[in-house]
Structures are given as structure tokens and as C-alpha cells.
Amino acid sequence: MGIIEVEGLRYTYPNVESPALKGVDLTIDEGEFILLTGPSGCGKTTFSRCLNGLIPHFYSGDLEGSIIVNGLDVREHPTSELALNVGLIFQNPDNQIFALTVEKDVAFGLENLGIPKERMMEDIDWALDATGIDHLRDRGTNELSGGQKQRLAIASILAMRPRILVLDEPTSFLDPIGAERIFEVLDTLNREHRITIILIEHRVDLAAKYVDKVVVFGDGRIMNMGSPEDVFLREETRLAGVGIPKIVELTRKLRGRGMSIPETPLSPEAFIHQINPMIRKAGAQSEKTLHPDLEEFVGEHSSSPLIRVEGLSFAYSPGIQALRDVSLTIHKGEFLAIMGENGAGKTTLVKHLNGLLRPQAGRITYEGADIADLSVAALARKVGLVFQNPDDQLFSENVESEISFALDNFGFEKEVVEKRVGWALNLLDIEKYRKSSPFILSGGERKRVALASVLAWDPDVVVLDEPTIGQDYRQKEKLRHFLEQLRTQGKTIIIVTHDVEFVAECEPRIVLMAEGKIIGDGTTKEIMTDVEAMDRASVAPPMITKVFSKLSAYGLPGDVVDVDEAASLLIHLKEASG
Amino acid sequence: MSLLEGLRFTRGDSPIHEIDPRVKFLLTMVIFITAILFTQLLPLLFILLIQVPLVLIAKIQREWAQSLRGGLFLAVIILVTNLVSIYFFSGKTLTTENLEYALAITVRFLVLITSFSLFFLTTSPDKLSLALEKARIPFEFNFAFITAIRFVPVLADEAQSIIDAQRSRGLELDKGSFLMRIRKYIPILLPLIINSIRRSLELAEAMESRAFGATSDRTNLYELRMSGKDYAVLVVVLLALASVLYIKYVFPPFRQLLPPGTLI
Numbered sequence: 001m002g003i004i005e006v007e008g009l010r011y012t013y014p015n016v017e018s019p020a021l022k023g024v025d026l027t028i029d030e031g032e033f034i035l036l037t038g039p040s041g042c043g044k045t046t047f048s049r050c051l052n053g054l055i056p057h058f059y060s061g062d063l064e065g066s067i068i069v070n071g072l073d074v075r076e077h078p079t080s081e082l083a084l085n086v087g088l089i090f091q092n093p094d095n096q097i098f099a100l101t102v103e104k105d106v107a108f109g110l111e112n113l114g115i116p117k118e119r120m121m122e123d124i125d126w127a128l129d130a131t132g133i134d135h136l137r138d139r140g141t142n143e144l145s146g147g148q149k150q151r152l153a154i155a156s157i158l159a160m161r162p163r164i165l166v167l168d169e170p171t172s173f174l175d176p177i178g179a180e181r182i183f184e185v186l187d188t189l190n191r192e193h194r195i196t197i198i199l200i201e202h203r204v205d206l207a208a209k210y211v212d213k214v215v216v217f218g219d220g221r222i223m224n225m226g227s228p229e230d231v232f233l234r235e236e237t238r239l240a241g242v243g244i245p246k247i248v249e250l251t252r253k254l255r256g257r258g259m260s261i262p263e264t265p266l267s268p269e270a271f272i273h274q275i276n277p278m279i280r281k282a283g284a285q286s287e288k289t290l291h292p293d294l295e296e297f298v299g300e301h302s303s304s305p306l307i308r309v310e311g312l313s314f315a316y317s318p319g320i321q322a323l324r325d326v327s328l329t330i331h332k333g334e335f336l337a338i339m340g341e342n343g344a345g346k347t348t349l350v351k352h353l354n355g356l357l358r359p360q361a362g363r364i365t366y367e368g369a370d371i372a373d374l375s376v377a378a379l380a381r382k383v384g385l386v387f388q389n390p391d392d393q394l395f396s397e398n399v400e401s402e403i404s405f406a407l408d409n410f411g412f413e414k415e416v417v418e419k420r421v422g423w424a425l426n427l428l429d430i431e432k433y434r435k436s437s438p439f440i441l442s443g444g445e446r447k448r449v450a451l452a453s454v455l456a457w458d459p460d461v462v463v464l465d466e467p468t469i470g471q472d473y474r475q476k477e478k479l480r481h482f483l484e485q486l487r488t489q490g491k492t493i494i495i496v497t498h499d500v501e502f503v504a505e506c507e508p509r510i511v512l513m514a515e516g517k518i519i520g521d522g523t524t525k526e527i528m529t530d531v532e533a534m535d536r537a538s539v540a541p542p543m544i545t546k547v548f549s550k551l552s553a554y555g556l557p558g559d560v561v562d563v564d565e566a567a568s569l570l571i572h573l574k575e576a577s578g
Numbered sequence: 579m580s581l582l583e584g585l586r587f588t589r590g591d592s593p594i595h596e597i598d599p600r601v602k603f604l605l606t607m608v609i610f611i612t613a614i615l616f617t618q619l620l621p622l623l624f625i626l627l628i629q630v631p632l633v634l635i636a637k638i639q640r641e642w643a644q645s646l647r648g649g650l651f652l653a654v655i656i657l658v659t660n661l662v663s664i665y666f667f668s669g670k671t672l673t674t675e676n677l678e679y680a681l682a683i684t685v686r687f688l689v690l691i692t693s694f695s696l697f698f699l700t701t702s703p704d705k706l707s708l709a710l711e712k713a714r715i716p717f718e719f720n721f722a723f724i725t726a727i728r729f730v731p732v733l734a735d736e737a738q739s740i741i742d743a744q745r746s747r748g749l750e751l752d753k754g755s756f757l758m759r760i761r762k763y764i765p766i767l768l769p770l771i772i773n774s775i776r777r778s779l780e781l782a783e784a785m786e787s788r789a790f791g792a793t794s795d796r797t798n799l800y801e802l803r804m805s806g807k808d809y810a811v812l813v814v815v816l817l818a819l820a821s822v823l824y825i826k827y828v829f830p831p832f833r834q835l836l837p838p839g840t841l842i
Contacts, residue, residue: 049783058786080792088787094732095777096784098725100704107799109788114795124799140589142731160789356742377748385746391776392736393743395768405765409748439772453747 002027003164003196004051008065011046011055020046022220024065028198030163033190035207035228036200038217039241040472041442044200047217048166051198052086053079070163083109086164087157091172091470093149097141102133102152105141109160127159130193131185146342147178151185158189164196165189171203172470175341175498176540179203183210202472205501205543208232208245209266216240229264243473246501246543246563247271253567259574268546279554279573306332306461306492307353307383311362314348322348324516325362330461335487336494337503339527340513341538346496349513350463353494354383381410384459388466390450394438399430402438403453410457424456428482444475461492468499480506504528504542504561512537525559587702594636595700598808599709601815602697608819609693615826619682626689629696638699642692649691657684703727708802717796725781733774740769 009024021043028034038044049055053074056063067074070085090096099105106127110120128134131151136144144152150170157165165186171179187210189195201207208214214231216223218240224231231237232248244252247268251261259278265271307330314323323345330336338346351357352364355376364371371379387393396402403424407417425431428448433441438449447467455462468476476499483493483506497503503510503524510527512520512534520526520533527533528545541549548560548569556573560566589595597605612625633642660680665672707720744765745751751762804812 052787054783054786058783078792079786080789083787083789083792088783090780090784092780095780096787098721098728098785098788100702100724100728104704104799111797111799112789112792114793114797116797117799117801120797120799141728156788351742354746356745375750376745377750380746380748385743387739387743387746389739391773392739392769393747393765395765395772406747409750457748 003030003070004028004198005068006050006065009047009050009067010062010064011050012062013046013059014061016061019062020220021050024220024222026215026222026225028196030196031190031194032196032213033186033211034196034198035204035211035214036198036217037202037204037214037242038223038472039474040444040470042217043220044217045168048088048168048198048200050074051164051166052088053077053082054088080112083160083162084113085162086166087160087162089150089153089157089165089167089170091169093146093153093173096153096156097149100141102128102139102141102144103137105152106156106159109156113160123159123161127155130158130189131155132181145178147174147181150174150178150182154182154185162195164198166198166200168200169202169470170199171201171206175538176206176500177341177538179206180540183207186210202243204232204243205245205247208248209270216242228266233264241472241474243476247547249563250544250547250566250570253563254570257567257571259571268543268550271547272550275570279551279570279577304332305329306334306367308365308368309349309352309362310364312349312352312359312364313361314352314357315360316348322516323352326516326518327362328511328518328521330492330494332460332492333487333490334492335483335506335508336492336511337506337508337524338494338496338511338513339498339500339503339537339539341498344513344537345516346513347465348516350385350465350494350496353379353461353463354385355379356385377409380406380459381457382459383461383463384454384457385463386451386454386465386467388469390438390443390446393450393453394446397437398435399425399433399438399441399449399452400435402449403456406453406457412457420456420458424452427455428452443470444472447471447475455486459491461494462486463494463496465496466498467495468497468502476502498539500528500539500542504544507561512539514538524561528561529559587699588638588641589702590637590700592636592700593807594632594696595702596807597700597811598802598804599701599705600712600802601804601808601812602701603709604812605815606693606697608815608822610690611819612822613686613689613693615822617679617682617686619678619685621825622682622685622689626685626692629689629692632696633692636696636700638695641699642695645691645695646688649687653684653687656687657681660684704800705802708798708800711798712802733770736773737766737770740766 004027006024006026009021010019011021012019024047036044036047046055049059050067051069051074055061056075057079063075069082072082072085074082097105098108103124106124107120110123115123128137131154133148133151133155136148136152141149141152154165154170167186171182174182183206186197186199190197199207199211208228211228213225214228215225216231216237223240224234224236232244233252238244245266247265251264251271255261261274263274265274309326309328312323312326313321315321326349338349340346348357352359355371355374358372366379366382394402396405400421403421404417407420412420425434428451430445430448430452433445433449438446441449451464467479471479480502486493495508507524510520510522510524511518512527514537519536520530528541529549531549534541542561544563544566545561548556548566549558552558554573556569560569609625609629613622616622633639657680660683661672661677664676664680668676703724707724710720710723711717749762749765751759754762
């Protein structure tokens with residue numbers, strides 16, 4: 001018997017017509033590490049709420065079928081009792097931390113359970129140790145970084161000693177290195193403490209190598225499940241709109257072109273191990289013959305500088321320097337990605353481009369003219385800024401007036417406003433929501449409304465802050481195509497992101513930031529393979545680049561970021577080595 | 579707002595921080611009562627000055643200065659309205675006594691700012707909540723209080739993000755007539771309210787997952803225990819209270835001790 005047994009689970013939220021779960025059967029054995037993935041809105045989160053009794057105790061609605069967790073029928077035991085068996089960790093760490101210091105927050109659940117002080121201390125010690133945040137014990141919770149906060153959230157749940165952990169997209173707000181650390185913590189808990197883990201995650205590239213089993217959700221059902229090697233190779237998984245780890249993708253392509261790779265690898269190390277026998281002989285080949293002439297496409301842009309940042313420095317309060325002497329030239333029509341870990345100064349930099357922040361030292365020019373005297377409203381006409389969270393700006397009664405808000409502010413004529421709104425609705429494919437309230441739309445749709453409300457006034461420069469956060473694979477693909485489309489219209493595009501895989505697919509110019517300084521500036525290939533700078537900026541290179549950085553001994557170029565290019569190079573190498 | 583800045587707790591480890599919150603609260607209350615009892619400049623100046631070493635020991639002089647600066651504007655208003663009203667009520671004349679009284683009332687205000695800063699800046703909300711718990715305030719209220727404090731910085735960040743996003747969409751908060759400007763806050767307040775509702779739902783889910791309300795016999799990681807030092811401070815505070823009451827009600831009034839007409 002499994003530690004979790006779900007049979008015929010159907011659930012409909014109150015006041016909603018269509019069910020969120022349409023018949024789920026799943027057995028999970030003790031000690032398994034499960035990756036649960038699927039497109040946004042497929043029922044993953046709803047399923048996680050069923051496991052600790054939030055459904056049906058906190059959310060009413062219509063529940064059918066049976067859910068047995070660690071021998072307990074979820075319907076018959078309150079969430080507070082189930083919490084001792086299954087711990088639920090959510091996406092936003094800020095909304096699950098209750099105390100002002102780390103130690104006290106870990107204690108919160110134990111205090112609620114009425115556990116005596118001495119035992120509480122033991123549990124806290126253990127939980128802090130298991131998540132590797134013992135050194136943060138006396139820190140204030142609002143001084144922690146996002147990754148530290150999420151590890152605290154895990155520790156706080158862990159202290160109650162549940163046998164099962166369920167994590168609902170725990171790394172959405174984290175940079176890749178922070179995410180990797182979370183996965184390592186989970187791996188340790190799984191291996192050393194035999195805790196069953198159910199990880200809901202879009203970041204399959206990083207997570208795949210840790211898990212035993214992958215369950216793919218789609219439209220309220222389980223579409224398919226099995227070992228990660230199997231699931232990610234299946235066509236159904238691809239069709240479900242789930243991201244495929246780049247290493248698996250590469251393996252599939254190589255097999256398709258006649259290379260035999262007996263086992264499907266999930267990490268760069270495993271991949272190299274698998275292909276080693278085939279390419280060993282090629283070691284002596286010179287780089288020249290192996291490097292097919294793939295002229296890299298960095299994008300066409302005229303050489304006329306549009307925005308010039310000169311010696312920019314900025315501090316939010318004395319002593320906390322967010323930007324130090326930053327100089328940067330952005331050309332017309334360029335596609336630029338600003339990367340770096342959280343707190344590196346990326347957002348501070350782009351807030352200067354439309355005047356939200358003003359330089360404390362240095363200056364910024366737009367088409368050669370200093371912007372110091374221009375108001376935010378005047379600058380925003382030229383530089384449109386789209387923020388990370390659409391909920392920080394949506395407020396109108398319907399999508400149409402949401403989009404016309406800025407146009408009215410800028411004083412466009414009535415007919416022009418109407419035309420523009422129609423144009424923007426079409427551009428983002430949200431015409432059908434024209435009269436809907438933005439609040440009833442899904443997360444991805446709200447993001448598109450926010451984007452439309454900026455693009456409507458047709459700014460020359462479009463800045464997007466973390467556009468891929470919380471987006472599933474298909475939404476990201478759509479965004480990438482959309483950005484391409486904007487580029488063909490001659491727009492200058494700047495994205496602020498730590499999504500390396502997304503950047504690797506777009507191949508923009510990259511500006512790498514760390515501690516308020518620019519520490520790297522070049523093409524995607526140049527920056528992604530600059531190990532030293534990437535390290536300093538705490539940005540992990542994309543999977544494919546990780547593979548190729550280890551293949552340089554075989555005479556292969558190290559600067560490969562794209563799956564197709566990687567496949568061609570390896571086939572070429574195999575043919576050359578006979 | 580900077581007046582409130584002076585009330586935000588920052589962690590530190592001075593002897594003042596370590597005093598039991600109940601004793602410290604009593605100390606604050608004694609200062610408060612003293613300030614209310616006296617209207618003469620000399621005793622008010624005295625209790626203002628007596629707090630300075632405490633501020634220095636607690637190493638909160640910067641925050642204290644900040645809240646004084648924040649209170650300066652109000653202090654000037656208090657001084658001026660007092661002087662003006664006395665001037666008109668007493669037939670357009672001003673004596674040194676009138677001036678002394680106005681000054682005393684102003685100093686009283688500064689005393690109050692200082693004593694509250696001293697309390698809130700050196701008492702962690704966690705400890706304060708423990709004290710409330712000891713005072714048999716139901717845990718739900720206590721929890722709401724801690725949560726409010728915990729989310730002040732989070733909400734401040736969020737408000738800033740919303741303002742940034744709407745300004746980027748051409749919203750100009752400082753343009754137009756007074757009424758128009760008030761209307762311009764709608765695009766800022768609405769997302770803030772909706773996000774807060776959304777957040778409270780998420781918080782509730784997280785609370786459930788942490789067994790909130792599982793038992794009425796809730797335990798607490800920390801306990802308040804009076805140390806020897808706390809008792810010593812308690813004795814000093816009680817003695818101070820006794821002498822204040824003695825001076826006010828038994829001891830001959832201050833003015834008789836001083837040569838008439840001196841301005842203090």
C-alpha cells in the first residue's frame with residue numbers, strides 16, 4: 001500500500017462550472033521523489049490542496065473519490081492533524097512566513113500543536129540543520145533573500161516532522177542557483193530522511209535529475225507518468241505543452257539522426273558518460289574541421305546609439321549602493337537581456353530608463369539628449385516598462401479600459417485611443433476578453449493584458465521585468481515568438497531576467513550584472529561561456545553550455561547554447577571520428 | 579512619516595533591549611505620567627535629559643534623532659499656538675511665565691516622543707507579543723498584531739511597485755486640482771486592496787498548513803522570565819514613581835525654591 005492513495009478524485013470549486021480535477025488515480029510509495037508537472041491551470045495546485053485537506057476543509061466545493069494519506073482519510077481529519085503527515089509549501093515565500101525571526105518562525109507550527117519547549121528546540125535544530133540554514137537562526141525574516149526565505153518555509157514545515165512534503169512551484173521567484181539549492185535540500189531530505197516528496201515545478205531542466213518519477217497533469221487528469229527518462233521522450237508529454245529538459249531534447253535529436261545512446265541522460269555528466277565511447281577517438285581533431293560554419297545570429301540593429309548611460313550610480317539609502325558607476329549604450333532595434341542574481345541592480349537600472357529613478361551620479365541620454373528634465377510621463381511615451389507582476393497594475397473594470405488607461409493619461413484623441421486599443425488587443429490575442437474583468441483571467445492572460453496596456457501607446461523601447469516568472473513552457477514559447485515579432489517592427493527590447501534557458505533560446509545581447517556593476521557585456525555565446533563572469537554574477541549557464549564546456553577536450557567549441565547547433569556539432573564529430 | 583520611523587524596532591543587544599518588556603512598559607508609563615503631572619519647565623527638562631543616557635546605552639540615538647526631527651514640525655506648532663493663544667487671552671501681553679509655560683508644553687511633547695521611541699525601538703514585537711500573552715490577551719489578537727508588523731515592509735514594497743507601474747503608464751500623481759489628485763489614487767489603491775485580499779487567502783492556507791488552531795493549549799518557544807536585573811530596574815522605577823508623586827503632591831512647589839522671575 002502506498003503512502004498516498006488517490007482514487008477517482010473529482011473536484012469542482014464552489015461557484016465554478018467545470019471541474020478542476022476530472023478523475024485522478026494515483027498511488028505514491030513511501031520514499032518516492034515525484035515531479036508533478038503540466039501546463040498552467042491543469043489542476044496541479046488543486047491536487048496539492050487535496051493532499052493536506054485544504055480541500056475539502058478550507059475550500060468547500062464538490063469532492064468525489066477517495067484520498068488516503070499515510071492511512072488517514074483526508075475528508076475525516078482536519079488540516080491541522082494532516083499537517084503532521086503531509087507538509088505543504090507554497091510558491092510565494094513571503095506569504096508563509098509568520099514570525100519576525102527565523103527561529104521563531106520554525107517554531108510557529110510546533111507552538112500551534114502545543115509541543116513542549118524542550119522537544120520544540122530539538123525539532124527546530126533538526127529542521128534548520130536539514131535545510132542548511134542553521135547559520136541564519138537569529139536573523140530577522142525580512143532580511144533574508146528569496147532563496148533563504150523559501151528554505152525557511154521548508155524548515156518550518158519540516159519541524160512538524162511530516163513524512164510527506166508537497167511543494168507547489170517553490171522556485172518560481174528564485175534565480176537558478178537559488179532553485180538548485182532548494183532541489184539539493186529536497187534531494188537530501190529524500191535520500192537521508194526517506195521523506196516522500198511531491199514537487200510541482202515548471203523548471204524541469206534543473207529538477208529532472210533528482211526525481212524517481214514524473215507525473216504529467218493536463219486538463220484535470222493525469223496524462224502520463226513514469227520514469228523521467230521515459231516521460232520526457234514521449235510524444236504525449238511534448239503535446240501536453242510541458243517543458244522537456246534540454247539534455248533529453250538533445251538526446252532525442254541525436255537518436256533521430258542515427259546516433260545510438262543506450263540510456264537517456266538527465267544531467268550533463270550523465271550525457272557525457274553516454275556519448276563518451278562514440279567520440280573518444282576524435283580527441284586529436286582540430287577545432288577548425290569540427291566547427292561547422294554556423295554564422296551566429298545576434299540580431300540586426302543599426303549602429304546608432306539610442307540610450308546612453310554614463311557613470312550612473314544610485315543608492316536607495318546611504319551606504320546601500322544599488323548601482324556603481326554603470327555605463328551602457330543601447331542601440332536602436334537591439335534585443336538586450338540584463339541578467340544577474342536577485343539584488344544585483346537589474347531592476348534599479350531599468351527604472352532609470354523611464355525616469356522612475358533619477359541618477360545620483362552620472363547621466364542618461366536618449367537620442368543624444370539628457371533625460372534629466374523630462375517627466376516620467378514624457379519618458380514613458382518612449383520607453384515602456386512592463387513590470388513583473390501584472391497584479392501590481394490591473395485595476396479597471398474591463399480589459400478595454402485597462403488598456404486605454406495609459407492612452408487617456410497621455411492625452412490621445414478619442415478615435416486614436418479606440419484604434420490603439422483594438423490594435424493592442426489583436427496583437428496579444430486577447431480580443432475575446434475586451435469586455436471581461438481583468439481579475440477573472442488566468443495568470444498568463446493577466447500578464448498579456450499588462451503587456452498590451454503598455455504596447456498600446458507604441459513605445460520605441462519595451463522593457464520587460466522578469467517576463468517568464470510563473471509562466472509554463474508554452475506561455476514562454478509564445479512570449480519568445482512575440483518578442484521576435486516586436487523586433488521585426490523595429491522595437492528596441494530589453495528584458496530583465498534570470499531565466500537562462502529562455503535567454504539561450506532568444507540569443508540576445510547579454511549585460512551581466514553583479515553587486516550594482518556591469519561585469520560582462522556581449523553576445524549570448526560570449527557571456528554564457530565566460531565562466532568567471534557567470535560565476536561572479538551567480539548565473540548558472542544553460543544545460544547545453546554545461547555539456548559543451550566539458551567537451552572542449554574533444555576539440556568541440558565551448559560556446560554552444562542551442563540544442564540544434566549542439567546536435568549538428570555532435571553528429572559532425574561522430575562522423576569525423578568514423 | 580519619519581515620526582513613525584522612530585517607532586520601528588531594530589534588533590540590538592544593549593542592556594535596555596534586554597529589560598523585561600513589562601518592566602520597560604512600566605518605565606514608559608512612569609515617564610508618561612510624570613510628563614502629564616508637571617507643567618513646569620524644570621521637571622520636564624529634567625525627565626527629558628534623564629532619558630538621554632538611556633538612549634545612548636540602547637544605541638538608538640540615530641533613530642531617536644530621526645523621530646525628533648519628524649516631531650519638530652508638530653513641536654513648533656504646539657509652541658506657536660500656545661504663545662499666540664496666551665497672547666490673545668491675556669490681553670495682548672506676554673510674561674516670562676507665559677513663555678515658560680509654552681516651552682514646557684513643547685518639552686512635554688518631546689518627552690513623550692522620546693519615551694515611546696525608547697520603548698518601541700528596543701522591544702522586539704516578539705517579546706511584546708509574549709507580554710500581551712501574559713496579560714491574557716487572546717492569541718488571535720496577538721497574532722494579528724505580529725502579522726501586521728511583519729507585513730509592513732512587504733506592503734510598503736508592494737505599494738512602491740504599484741506606484742512605479744502606474745507612473746510608467748503615464749499616471750501623474752502631482753498634477754491637477756485637489757479632487758482630481760484624490761481620484762488619481764484609485765489606480766494605486768485598488769491593486770493594493772485586491773492584492774491584500776489575495777494575500778490574506780494565501781496566508782490563511784499557509785496557516786492551516788502550519789496547524790494553526792490545532793489546540794487551545796498553545797505553547798511558546800520563548801518565555802518571559804524576570805531576571806535579577808529586571809527586579810532591580812522595577813524597584814528603581816517604582817521608587818522614581820513614588821518620588822515623583824511625593825514631589826508633586828507633598829513637597830512644596832518648585833517655584834518657591836527658586837528666586838521669583840527666573841526663566842526655566
